[in-house]
Amino acid sequence: xxxxxxxxxxxxxxxxxxxxxxxxxxxxxxxxxxxxxxxxxxxxxxxxxxxxxxxxxxxxxxxxxxxxxxxxxxx
Amino acid sequence: xxxxxxxxxxxxxxxxxxxxxxxxxxxxxxxxxxxxxxxxxxxxxxxxxxxxxxxxxxxxxxxxxxxxxxxxxxxxxxxxxxxxxxxxxxxxxxxxxxxxxxxxxxxxxxxxxxxxxxxxxxxxxxxxxxxxxxxxxxxxxxxxxxxxxxxxxxxxxxxxxxxxxxxxxxxxxxxxxxxxxxxxxxxxxxxxxx
Numbered sequence: 001x002x003x004x005x006x007x008x009x010x011x012x013x014x015x016x017x018x019x020x021x022x023x024x025x026x027x028x029x030x031x032x033x034x035x036x037x038x039x040x041x042x043x044x045x046x047x048x049x050x051x052x053x054x055x056x057x058x059x060x061x062x063x064x065x066x067x068x069x070x071x072x073x074x075x
Numbered sequence: 076x077x078x079x080x081x082x083x084x085x086x087x088x089x090x091x092x093x094x095x096x097x098x099x100x101x102x103x104x105x106x107x108x109x110x111x112x113x114x115x116x117x118x119x120x121x122x123x124x125x126x127x128x129x130x131x132x133x134x135x136x137x138x139x140x141x142x143x144x145x146x147x148x149x150x151x152x153x154x155x156x157x158x159x160x161x162x163x164x165x166x167x168x169x170x171x172x173x174x175x176x177x178x179x180x181x182x183x184x185x186x187x188x189x190x191x192x193x194x195x196x197x198x199x200x201x202x203x204x205x206x207x208x209x210x211x212x213x214x215x216x217x218x219x220x221x222x223x224x225x226x227x228x229x230x231x232x233x234x235x236x237x238x239x240x241x242x243x244x245x246x247x248x249x250x251x252x253x254x255x256x257x258x259x260x261x262x263x264x265x266x267x268x269x
Contacts, residue, residue, distance in 0.1 A: 008248040011255070012229070014154070014187065016161070016173030017222040017247065019230045041187035047255045049150050049189060050197060051223055052157065054208055055115050057107035060124070065102055068128050069095055072135055 003029050003036050010037075010044035083148040084191045091138040102131055105149055109156045115224035116160035126163060130156040146188035154188065161226030170231070196262050207257045215250030218243060 006026055012018050013026045029037040083104060089097035106127055113123040130152050134141065141151055162172055197204065211219070218236075221227045227235065233243040 008252055011251040012222065012247055015222050016158075016226070017229050017232075019228045038186050041184075042189055042193075043255065043259075045150050045154060045187055046189040046193050046197065047251065047258055048223065049147075049153055049194065050204055050208070050258055051219060051254060052112050052153050053108070053201075053204075055108070055112040055224070058110040058114055060106050060110060060127075064124055064128065065099060065106075068102060068131055069099060071128070071132060072095055072098070 003034055003040075006037070007040065010040045011047050014041060014044050014048060082191065082195075084142070087134075087138055087142045087148045090135060091142045098131065098135055101134070101148060101152075105152050106131070109152055112153065112224070113156055113160040115220070116157070116164050116226065122163060123160070126156055126159045129159055141185065144185040144188075145190060146185050147191040147194040149194050150189040151185075154184075157223070164226055173226070173228070193262070197258075200261055203261055204258070207261065208254070210257070211250060211253055215246050215253065218246050219250045219254075222247060 003026075006022070006029070009018060009022050009026060013023050018026075026037060026041075030041070081100075083101060086097040086101050090101065109127045109130060110123060113126050114120065117123045117126065133155055134148070134152065141148065165172060208216075218232055221232050221235070222229075229244050229247060230240060232238075232247075233240040236243065
């Protein structure tokens with residue numbers, strides 16, 4: 001199976017956007033440890049990280065951090 | 076007080092040794108961006124805050140493994156929070172979970188997560204990259220946002236926009252290709268024109 005034709009699909013695979021056989025093909029490659037697919041998926045997460053940066057950061061209340069740190073004690 | 080020059084990955088190594096102050100510093104650095112992203116998926120602020128907190132609790136539990144695998148903390152947090160937000164949104168809309176979301180997309184995928192050096196390089200060229208995203212044609216940007224933030228599949232996007240599936244698929248692929256090629260050019264991993 002050649003994975004070069006899958007170049008445009010890796011980001012969409014990571015997002016879960018693909019509905020049909022395209023996603024299954026990548027999943028099969030990855031399950032067989034295809035190094036090209038793993039590399040491409042790593043590149044894809046970089047592209048998605050860039051796109052996610054378009055969201056404007058939001059201010060958090062200090063109590064939220066306290067709540068998180070308090071929650072660690074229960075873990 | 077933790078110095079800003081300490082990398083997030085060095086902090087992660089401390090989190091793996093159960094250093095709560097290191098997790099607190101990671102929270103200071105990354106939580107505002109994550110909350111902003113999650114609020115694009117979930118309009119309920121309390122639910123969005125829960126998702127962000129959940130991502131940090133997972134990091135606390137999985138720090139050793141994330142650290143050992145050499146994944147970028149920022150990218151891991153983004154993917155984790157995004158997946159949780161989208162699944163919560165889809166459950167609220169009574170849409171099925173993403174196929175890849177069962178049982179958990181992040182358990183077996185650490186090898187896919189971008190490396191810290193790539194994220195650092197990207198952060199150092201943030202302003203240029205912002206301009207790059209603005210070059211993305213608006214219709215493509217719209218459907219990429221629907222996929223990333225709203226978590227719709229390509230079929231669902233086509234249905235929502237009342238467009239042919241093939242047109243939506245082409246737009247999604249072209250949009251991602253546009254970003255990928257220019258990102259590689261900016262980061263010097265490829266020689267495409269910007």
